[in-house]
Amino acid sequence: MxxxxxxxxxxxxxxxxxxxxxxxxxxxxxxxxxxxxxxxxxxxxxxxxxxxxxxxxxxxxxxxxxxxxxxxxxxxxxxMGYPLLAGMRIRQIARPFMRELALQIRGAVSLGMRDGMNMVYIESCSADKRSDTRPDVGAVHPVLRLAMGRAWLAGVGPEEREVALNQLRVGVPDQWQRYRPQLDQAMRDFAELGACFSHGDMQKNIYGIAVPLSAPVDSETLVFNCAVMDHTPQARALLDDVAPRLIAMIANVESAAGLRQTVTTTPPRYPRR
Missing domain, CATH: 1.10.10.10 (Winged helix-like DNA-binding domain superfamily/Winged helix DNA-binding domain)
Known part of the structure; x- marks a missing residue:
């Protein structure tokens, strides 16, 4: 409307x-x-x-x-949209790191940005190109249903978050009512663990783990997301390992992009959920 x-x-x-x-x-x-x-x-x-x-x-x-x-x-x-994608140098920098992590977790690793009520995927790599966990570049999904969207809300500043939350309350009231508990939990998870999670909220049998970059890129807050199918071998066991690996990957991407000085070669210590 x-x-x-x-x-x-x-x-x-x-x-x-x-x-x-x-x-x-x-x-x-x-x-x-x-x-x-x-x-x-x-x-x-x-x-x-x-x-x-x-x-x-x-x-x-x-x-x-x-x-x-x-x-x-x-x-x-x-x-009209292609120049935006082509001009995002972070996509080219992140791609090899994303591919390596996708193979490690036997799932998909994606990069996205917010557009109103939705998150838009701007890059995606998968261990299996036929995998249902790999979204197309340009795909859009609701902010509140995705670990990626919740991580975006957790990662931006208080003023920007409040504006976005008000837009979501008014624009998608049904989603707001349904997913508010998951959003509140995501905020707690991000404060404690540095990552946001989802399970089956967007797609049945899919675990989502998302972490935002620590600094904006071209004035945009970008978010990396891992997706793992819960009925694949080792999927549940991998969950405790996916978030720290994602955090370590982001540190390496940020270093390669000149957003930080140090390179992380091993995943950080991460408490079990």
Missing amino acids: FVLPDDDDRQFAVTLARGLEMLRCFLPGERMLANRDFVERTGLSKATVSRLAYTLTELGYLRHDVEARKYRLGGGVLS
Whole structure:
């Protein structure tokens, strides 16, 4: 649902915001949307949706299927996002460390950033390319359901966290009510253990362990996440070992990226949960 800013912000371009909100209406697995879908998901009038859809189509961000009378995302959306990914040097630096850890834990290691109510995956490596634990680059999942999202909330400063929490309370009240206990536990885990956890909240039989980088990269708080299937051999035994290995990997990535001075060659001591 499209919501205007609370204050009278003369710098806020409402028409631009409405157009971008329409592009955000597409969910994973949805190839096409009709005007009525945009109306339902944004709360905008039919006339406004029709005008914005026409403009976005002319600009290449939407494509109109005449026979189906529906819209699909256009190539402009993809080309607009690629410079962001290509410019993230941390992805190239982290990739070999992520691949090594994925092999060690027999799971997947991912890197993500927050976008509103969701976390977006910007890099991912897996011990098995066919593994269900490995998300695609560009995949989005709700902040509150992921260890990665909880680690982002734990890792940012108090003011930024409070703003994000208020947005989540208002924007996704059902998720807020359902996952608030897990979020509270994640905050305690992060304070005590330096990592946040999840089990089955996003996908059945998947353990998630997440840790944010200690310093922002290009003004963004990035989070590394490990995913291990709980029915694989040694999965449960690995859990006590995954978090310290992830923390050690992040220290090495930060050192390689010039974010810290020392290199960690062995996992730190880590109390059992």
